[in-house]
Amino acid sequence: MKSIAVLFFLLAGVHAAAQTPLQKIGQTPGGSGFHVNYDSASQRLFVGCGGSVRMYDASRDDTLLLIGHRAFHSLINETYVDEDILYVAANHDGFWALDIRHPEMPVLGHYPTEGNLAAFDIDMYGDTLYFADRGTVTELTFSPARGFQKMREFGSGTVMCVERRNDLIAVGSRIFLAGQVEVFDAGDVSTPMASWSHNLVAHLEDLQFADGSDSIIYLCGGYSNLATRGEFWALQYDGSTLDSIARYTINGFLPGIASADIINMDSRNDTLYLATMAGLHNLETDVPVLDATGLPDDSLRVIDHIRPGLWHFDVSLADGIDYLAISSEWIGFVWRKLDNPIAWDTSEVYMTGGWGNSSQLRGDTLWVAMEGYGLAAYLLDDLHYASGYIQDQELLNIFTQFIASFVFVDDTLVWLSNHELYNLKPWHEGGTPVLAGSAEGAGIGLGLAETARGKRVVSSTYNALASLDIGGELRLYDPYAAPDYPLLHTVKIEGAPHVFTVEGDSVWVGAQVDAEWCVAVYVIEADTFRLAAHAAAPGKVYSVSKDGCRIAVACKLAGVAWYTYTGDTFVREGSLPVFSLNAVDVKVKNEYLYIAEQKKGLIVYD
Incomplete structure (x- = not known):
């Protein structure tokens, strides 16, 4: 087969010059809240949500106004503000410099990442930038006229984070079965002056120097103990050694849904706010507040707990106005005054979208299922960058947090994967959708x-302990059997029954038969799977696509295969080499094979 095109998509990575690039002309706005950064000089809040950066005017304190929006190809991990320039770490999309004097935030410069590298962290000292890209720390300078100018690289392992304080540079990386922190002299980065490592921080996420001391480093250590425990450490550098204090x-x-990950932090006068994914009692994930002013002689003291909702990825203190921003997988981000209780039912929430799980184009309307946000609808033309990406182009949102997919039964009835059914006729007539009913369980x-x-x-259904591949079920329902929508039939399938496509009366599904991975077809006869x-x-x-x-x-790194089906037998036609692609999705249409590659994006084969 001949490769004819590459599109730099959500997880874009390496450019293949010999291939014809497809032009990206638009995308859905926003995404799951992943990053927040308040800039006190401009009184603006920058929010990374999915593959977008949003800029809010926070000068009124209690009310935020969206004043800028910029789209990227990949998840926003970090931002850094320097006067009128916003530096952005956009995962496999690399590092960017944006002009934040304009709502469109035009691009001033781009520093790409290659291969398995990804833009994770940014720091700046004077006019020197420090980029952590899962490989090394890259030291650069930037000007709009000359762009990014590389100076040197340093650090070892898989570098995740970096921060400079005066003449010291702290670098956090993941090494074999452990996490590592190295301290460098900014004048000579050839060899670290001290290093520390521990197996309990093998999934370290972030670090920063203490507010009141250059010798203390705070470390967001991610998770340990099979993801049941979040780790936060304080280290002290005494001039020659680095030790935990x-x-x-x-x-x-x-299980299978979230880990007790301590992923990010912010601080003021050594009062620390930790972003975690740890649900202590229920789905109200915790943001612990710690007093670290007694270090190194005293211990860390817990002085508060903030529980404003589900899985938190980042926190940012608004210096000067005593507000806190918390980004959330499920509720966009929270903006709240610190002296008020911050809880799920009292938080001021700014929705930004969710994780895009599936989509469907019906006429001129794009429908998208977003976990943490629900079902959203957009006019396709409104999503073009030329239409003004900053504008809110959403036609409809049926808010529900647990949704992976949806199906239209007819022009007015839509069935969601949480087994809620909505009647869209009132919405078509100028009103709002109506919940028509719900079926037992969820899929x-x-x-x-x-x-x-x-x-x-x-x-x-698919067992939550997905990595064990212990399977699930296919279930059959009559969408017109209101009000209870009883289950007509179920069949247990080993493997990955959530991966399937339907055509006519047949279901094509990924399964395991006699412990071997396969593609299987089930025919629905008399309301029974065969x-x-x-x-x-x-x-x-x-x-699976048909x-x-x-x-x-x-099959990810195991490759892509295609078959013809004769009516009772599969005939394998061909495959793509193992390890040449990390194929996470595939579509076959009109003699073309469309492959979503984890880092390269969309690749089209003839």
Whole structure:
């Protein structure tokens, strides 16, 4: 097969010059709240939400006004403000410099990352920038006229974070089965002056110097103990050695869903606010507040707990106005005065969208299922950058936090993966959607089958301990059997039953048969699933697509394979080499094979 195009998509990475690039002309606005950064000089709050950066005017303190919006190809990990320039670390999309004097935040410069490298952290000292890219620390300067100018590289392991304080540079990296912190002299970075490592911080996330001391370094150590415990450490550098002087841990774990990860922090006068994904009692994830003023002689003291919602990725203190911003996977971000109680039912929430799980184009309207946000609808033309990306182009949002997919039963009835059904007719007439009912349980994947007995909704479940591949079920429902929508039939499937596609009365699904990964087809007969045929797949199936008699499967690093189906037998036509692609999704259409590659984006084959 001949590769004919590459699109730099959400997880874009390496440019292939020999291929024809597709032009990206638009995208859905926002995404899950992942990063917040308040700049006191301009009184602006910068929010990284999915593959977008939003700029808010915070000069009125209690009310934020969206004044800028910029789209990227990848997740926003970090930002840094220097006067009128915003530096952005956009994961596999690299490092960027933006002009924040304009709502469009035009690009001033770009420093790409290559291969497995990704833009994770930024710091600046004087006119020197420090970029952490999962490989090294890169030291650069920048000017709009000359762009980025590389000076030197240093650090070892998988560098995740960096911060400079006066003549000291602290670098956090992940090494084999451990996390590591190195301290360098800014004048000579050839060899660290001191280093410290520990297996309990193997998933370290961030670090920063203490507010009142150059000798103390705070470390967000990620998680340990099979993700059931979050780790936060304080280290002290005495001029020759680096040692731990305090440790704080937090428990909280939902199997297969979240870990007790201490991922980010901010501080003021050594009062520390920690962003965690640790659910102590329920889904009200915790932001611990610690007093570190007694270090190194005293210990870390917990002085408060903030529980404003679900999984927190970042926090930012608004210096001078006593406000706190908290980014959240599920609620965008919270903006709240510190002297008020911050809880789920009292927080001022700014929704930014969610994780995009699935989408469907119907006419001129794009429908998107976003975990943490619900089902959203947009006019496709409104999503073009030329239409003014800063504008809120959303037509509809059915807010529900746990949604992975959806299916239209007809023009007015939509079934969500949480098994809620909504009647859209009132919305078409100028009102709001109406909850028509709900079926028992909840699923992940959805499809609509046309059977001899009429339309049927196919729903799939998948065990939460996904890495164990212990399977789940395909379930069958009549979408018109209100009000209870009883379960008609279920079949247990080993492997990945949430990965399937439906055509006519047949369901094409990733499964394990006799411990072998395969693509299987089930036919719906008399409201019952019947296994009709199966064929070996290259590995664990992450996506299945069908067009006519051709079927394709994506198996990440195990490759991509495609087949023809004769009516009772699979015939394997070909495959792409193992390890040449990390294929997470595949679509076959009109003799073209569309592959979503984890770092390269969308690749099209003839």
